[in-house]
Amino acid sequence: MPPFRPEEHLASRVNRFVESAILRMSAKARALRAEGADVIMLTLGEPDFDTPEHIRKAACAAMEAGHTHYAPIPGLPELRAAIAEKLNRENGIAAREEEIVVTNGAKQAIANAILSVVDEGDEVILPAPYWVAYDGIIRLAGGRPVVLPGSFESGWRLSARQIASALTERSRLLIINTPCNPSGTVASPTELQAIANIVRAHPDLMVLSDEIYEYIVFDDARHISIAALPGMKARTITVNGFSKGFAMTGWRLGYAAAAAPIARAMVKMQGAITAGANAFVQKAAVTALKGSREAVEAMRQTYQQRRDEVMARLETLPLVRAHRPEGTFYVLLDISMLLARARDDLPKDDVTFCDWLLEHHHLALTPGSAFGVPGSVRISFATSQELLDAGLNRLAAAIEAYVQA
Numbered sequence: 056m057p058p059f060r061p062e063e064h065l066a067s068r069v070n071r072f073v074e075s076a077i078l079r080m081s082a083k084a085r086a087l088r089a090e091g092a093d094v095i096m097l098t099l100g101e102p103d104f105d106t107p108e109h110i111r112k113a114a115c116a117a118m119e120a121g122h123t124h125y126a127p128i129p130g131l132p133e134l135r136a137a138i139a140e141k142l143n144r145e146n147g148i149a150a151r152e153e154e155i156v157v158t159n160g161a162k163q164a165i166a167n168a169i170l171s172v173v174d175e176g177d178e179v180i181l182p183a184p185y186w187v188a189y190d191g192i193i194r195l196a197g198g199r200p201v202v203l204p205g206s207f208e209s210g211w212r213l214s215a216r217q218i219a220s221a222l223t224e225r226s227r228l229l230i231i232n233t234p235c236n237p238s239g240t241v242a243s244p245t246e247l248q249a250i251a252n253i254v255r256a257h258p259d260l261m262v263l264s265d266e267i268y269e270y271i272v273f274d275d276a277r278h279i280s281i282a283a284l285p286g287m288k289a290r291t292i293t294v295n296g297f298s299k300g301f302a303m304t305g306w307r308l309g310y311a312a313a314a315a316p317i318a319r320a321m322v323k324m325q326g327a328i329t330a331g332a333n334a335f336v337q338k339a340a341v342t343a344l345k346g347s348r349e350a351v352e353a354m355r356q357t358y359q360q361r362r363d364e365v366m367a368r369l370e371t372l373p374l375v376r377a378h379r380p381e382g383t384f385y386v387l388l389d390i391s392m393l394l395a396r397a398r399d400d401l402p403k404d405d406v407t408f409c410d411w412l413l414e415h416h417h418l419a420l421t422p423g424s425a426f427g428v429p430g431s432v433r434i435s436f437a438t439s440q441e442l443l444d445a446g447l448n449r450l451a452a453a454i455e456a457y458v459q460a
């Protein structure tokens with residue numbers, strides 16, 4: 056018998072999607088660092104703040120009190136009730152406890168949702184720019200992502216007209232993400248109203264609304280949940296979590312709210328895959344929702360200050376332009392004019408530009424292609440002002456080197 060080759064025995068679904076470019080760039084940056092290079096990473100979508108103390112203490116107390124056993128698969132009743140109450144009070148969604156599924160991060164909520172409503176060959180409408188992970192999960196479910204190109208000129212805004220023209224009888228799900236990773240755009244009431252009108256007119260279409268950045272909005276932007284609009288609750292799966300607003304990425308806690316039959320299907324999926332979220336983390340999440348929001352607001356203010364400083368600096372750089380984010384901790388920088396002016400020996404697309412930037416200027420950014428918007432790069436400002444300043448200095452030097460004769 057020939058030697059057994061494990062790599063030849065992988066299921067075909069492993070190859071249905073590619074590894075996240077964010078993780079690839081971060082891994083490359085870490086490898087360079089391990090070799091001793093002084094690399095600045097503006098790639099990760101992770102708050103640089105620690106989880107607020109009262110939430111950490113609540114987790115320790117819950118662990119000491121013996122909450123170290125399996126929790127019910129849909130989540131602790133106390134947390135599901137607190138989430139339902141939060142959705143009613145803050146989002147205007149008339150959610151009930153049985154409509155809430157607590158998950159291992161928003162990412163699992165998204166996976167549960169897509170696996171529950173998308174069948175082989177179903178179309179999922181994905182307005183670009185979009186968070187990279189949706190594409191992989193859609194493909195795992197056997198669905199077909201239908202990407203709608205976005206534009207810098209429109210401020211990367213959702214276009215109801217574009218969505219309407221992409222719909223077919225196989226359309227099952229529209230994914231919206233507001234505030235949006237990576238553009239920082241926050242959908243306006245008028246935009247959401249127009250989208251809701253289109254969704255309601257389709258016999259089979261539902262919405263997955265990813266609202267994980269809801270607490271990170273700037274100036275007078277206001278986060279609105281599409282499920283709160285008339286007739287939309289039954290058709291919407293609202294996804295949210297604790298990672299971003301409460302700086303709880305490592306805790307792995309998120310949730311979804313959907314009509315009871317869909318919530319039950321998501322619980323079934325979760326029961327088959329992870330059996331649900333950690334018990335003492337769920338107890339701490341009740342404290343996060345019900346306790347003081349001072350720390351959440353302080354972090355929001357810091358992100359807003361950084362946004363202002365980053366934008367002021369980016370505006371001084373030639374051949375690039377950035378849309379001013381209304382929320383999140385990302386800026387999407389359009390570099391298409393810069394790429395068009397590249398020296399002959401230098402890369403001419405965003406992916407190879409990011410590789411070059413990392414290798415030659417030790418700055419890690421994420422290529423826009425990963426979000427369906429080639430010709431751009433994403434800068435994360437979830438990092439200290441000093442590192443941001445140093446990173447932007449390197450970007451300025453890189454731009455100068457890139458176009459010199």
Ligand SMILES: Cc1ncc(COP(=O)(O)O)c(C=O)c1O
Nearest residue numbers: 100160161162186236296298309
């Ligand atoms: C738009 C969006 N949704 C969901 C997630 C995942 O969040 P979680 O850490 O709760 O799984 C992220 C994380 O980067 C994100 O950017």
